[in-house]
Amino acid sequence: MNSADHPLDSEHIGEIGRHALIPDTVDVSHRTILYLEDVTVSFDGFKALNNLSLYIDDGELRCIIGPNGAGKTTLMDVITGKTRPDTGSVFFGQTLDLTEMSEHQIARAGIGRKFQKPTVFPEHSVFENLELAMHTDKRVWYSLFAKLRGEQRDRIAEVLQTINLTAQREQRAALLSHGQKQWLEIGMLLMQNPRVLLVDEPVAGMTHQEMDHTAQLLTSLAGKHSVIVVEHDMDFVRSIARKVTVLHEGAVLAEGSMDDVQHDRRVIEVYLGE
Amino acid sequence: MKSTPAFFSSLRADRGGQIFLAILAVVALLVPLLNLMVPEANPLHLSTYTVTLLGKYLCFALLALAMDLVWGYCGILSLGHGAFFALGGYAMGMYLMRQIGDRGVYGNAQLPDFMVFLNWKELPWYWQGFDQFWFAMLMVMLVPGLLAFAFGWFAFRSRVTGVYLSIITQALTFALLLAFFRNEMGFGGNNGLTDFKDLLGYNLQSDGMRSALFFASALALALGYLVCRYIVNSKLGRVVTAVRDAESRARFVGYQVEHYKLWIFTFSAVLAGIAGALYVPQVGIINPGEFSPLNSIELVVWVAVGGRATLYGAVAGAVLVNYGKTYLTAALPDVWLFALGGLFVVVTLFLPHGIAGLLAQLRSRKKTLQPAESSP
Numbered sequence: 001m002n003s004a005d006h007p008l009d010s011e012h013i014g015e016i017g018r019h020a021l022i023p024d025t026v027d028v029s030h031r032t033i034l035y036l037e038d039v040t041v042s043f044d045g046f047k048a049l050n051n052l053s054l055y056i057d058d059g060e061l062r063c064i065i066g067p068n069g070a071g072k073t074t075l076m077d078v079i080t081g082k083t084r085p086d087t088g089s090v091f092f093g094q095t096l097d098l099t100e101m102s103e104h105q106i107a108r109a110g111i112g113r114k115f116q117k118p119t120v121f122p123e124h125s126v127f128e129n130l131e132l133a134m135h136t137d138k139r140v141w142y143s144l145f146a147k148l149r150g151e152q153r154d155r156i157a158e159v160l161q162t163i164n165l166t167a168q169r170e171q172r173a174a175l176l177s178h179g180q181k182q183w184l185e186i187g188m189l190l191m192q193n194p195r196v197l198l199v200d201e202p203v204a205g206m207t208h209q210e211m212d213h214t215a216q217l218l219t220s221l222a223g224k225h226s227v228i229v230v231e232h233d234m235d236f237v238r239s240i241a242r243k244v245t246v247l248h249e250g251a252v253l254a255e256g257s258m259d260d261v262q263h264d265r266r267v268i269e270v271y272l273g274e
Numbered sequence: 275m276k277s278t279p280a281f282f283s284s285l286r287a288d289r290g291g292q293i294f295l296a297i298l299a300v301v302a303l304l305v306p307l308l309n310l311m312v313p314e315a316n317p318l319h320l321s322t323y324t325v326t327l328l329g330k331y332l333c334f335a336l337l338a339l340a341m342d343l344v345w346g347y348c349g350i351l352s353l354g355h356g357a358f359f360a361l362g363g364y365a366m367g368m369y370l371m372r373q374i375g376d377r378g379v380y381g382n383a384q385l386p387d388f389m390v391f392l393n394w395k396e397l398p399w400y401w402q403g404f405d406q407f408w409f410a411m412l413m414v415m416l417v418p419g420l421l422a423f424a425f426g427w428f429a430f431r432s433r434v435t436g437v438y439l440s441i442i443t444q445a446l447t448f449a450l451l452l453a454f455f456r457n458e459m460g461f462g463g464n465n466g467l468t469d470f471k472d473l474l475g476y477n478l479q480s481d482g483m484r485s486a487l488f489f490a491s492a493l494a495l496a497l498g499y500l501v502c503r504y505i506v507n508s509k510l511g512r513v514v515t516a517v518r519d520a521e522s523r524a525r526f527v528g529y530q531v532e533h534y535k536l537w538i539f540t541f542s543a544v545l546a547g548i549a550g551a552l553y554v555p556q557v558g559i560i561n562p563g564e565f566s567p568l569n570s571i572e573l574v575v576w577v578a579v580g581g582r583a584t585l586y587g588a589v590a591g592a593v594l595v596n597y598g599k600t601y602l603t604a605a606l607p608d609v610w611l612f613a614l615g616g617l618f619v620v621v622t623l624f625l626p627h628g629i630a631g632l633l634a635q636l637r638s639r640k641k642t643l644q645p646a647e648s649s650p
């Protein structure tokens with residue numbers, strides 16, 4: 001109570017100071033959780049991202065669309081630390097500079113990523129996949145002696161329910177159907193307790209029924225987490241989108257509600273070719 | 275249930291491991307017994323030569339276990355693991371050289387024969403301390419471990435993987451081979467270290483010592499197996515296999531993949547070093563030939579034949595292939611290398627999971643057949 005009334009008292013400053021040190025705490029005091037400013041990435045002269053600026057709010061569900069080669073996957077690579085930008089800044093909350101962090105640090109700080117092609121650990125059971133993804137101490141010596149606690153088991157059971165895989169709990173992940181693998185991967189993201197979920201083409205290869213379920217799942221996640229969805233399937237985007245960003249040639253072409261974007265002249269040109 | 279030590283509880287679901295450890299326990303007791311207690315005239319008597327030969331197999335089995343850990347579970351195909359085995363062996367060899375004392379050809383109590391021969395006046399600094407058994411044993415683990423740590427630190431941090439990593443591990447063992455051939459290195463050059471007399475003051479050639487070494491090898495193998503089983507059953511083991519199957523996923527889930535690889539690689543090297551240290555007093559010599567890349571490749575064949583990522587498969591592969599080697603090099607010396615090459619081809623083509631995989635397949639077939647037979 002007290003520190004909220006007096007934001008500059010010593011206790012509060014201590015909090016702010018620690019934000020930069022503790023990876024788990026993301027400072028979203030300005031409501032924005034991801035800042036990308038003037039980001040440029042070039043591969044052999046080809047500009048995959050060209051002065052791109054993008055802001056994601058805390059708890060927002062954002063869809064990113066764009067033709068092939070627009071830079072969607074590169075954008076994800078930059079956020080998760082796989083690719084370093086040539087210029088520009090990428091911040092997670094107010095304090096965490098993502099361009100200075102490695103992949104595992106970014107993941108531990110709370111950014112989860114689902115790949116375009118579903119990637120799970122094929123030789124492990126569904127349960128073990130979730131266990132491995134779980135938010136916990138992930139250093140070597142800890143892992144050697146780690147034991148699952150009761151509440152951790154409960155959490156896994158809860159996520160199994162959410163992704164509809166309770167019955168497949170002991171099955172090897174390699175044996176799951178394509179759609180189930182997509183869900184398992186989303187489940188693994190959830191186990192990480194991320195602040196931001198980057199979801200690359202979540203409904204590729206899914207039946208309509210599975211697609212509906214995924215749409216429900218992703219919209220229910222927004223609010224608690226910020227969700228960024230990259231998707232080609234326009235019907236799916238329409239069914240979940242609140243705000244859409246259109247990428248073209250490595251930069252933001254348009255941003256707004258699905259309706260606005262659909263009637264934007266430039267977007268129509270890019271998508272339909274004049 | 276909860277009070278059972280983690281070591282043993284991890285064995286509960288490991289049928290192959292239970293069988294293997296039971297066999298090992300019987301062999302470990304029976305072999306020394308048949309050698310020491312049964313008179314030579316008795317047909318049941320086991321010659322000391324056989325005891326030593328079996329002890330050698332057990333050392334190889336321990337080495338195969340180390341290989342299975344990095345290759346089978348972590349997917350790092352090291353083609354230089356023989357180097358860690360040889361380094362452990364050299365550390366033991368240095369202790370055994372110092373045990374000779376003044377009984378060498380030149381009768382120099384301070385210097386091993388080859389140093390006197392090279393006209394060296396005093397013991398080089400890196401030979402200091404090797405007259406102490408505990409120090410030598412520490413080095414048996416520390417030297418391979420540190421080399422693996424330094425090597426892995428650079429290789430894994432630079433994200434060298436797959437074939438490239440295999441090639442540089444091969445280069446590592448080859449470089450050591452060339453280095454140890456040089457007399458100036460101070461490890462006996464071409465001839466290596468040999469003419470050992472005693473271990474802890476007991477005559478190395480005596481039957482009792484041979485049986486003791488055999489028993490120690492069996493014990494080390496059993497303990498090594500239990501520790502490896504604990505590791506692969508732990509969460510660390512699951513992370514390591516996850517790295518093998520989907521490295522970037524593991525990274526994006528938040529694991530620092532390099533640290534896991536480094537840990538398992540270093541541990542495996544220490545295990546290989548221990549195997550080497552048990553091997554040397556039994557065969558009575560260690561020379562640079564042990565660094566030969568061919569040895570490391572043979573080691574890969576053992577594990578492939580036995581079956582990767584099962585642990586007991588690696589043990590079975592090491593014993594079987596080496597038994598075949600002993601038999602063939604005596605009976606048909608020209609055939610051995612062809613047999614080894616052929617074996618690798620056959621296993622790669624027809625038995626990708628090795629003998630252990632074949633057994634598992636047969637068992638699951640029997641299981642699926644049985645209910646069908648019982649129902650009318």
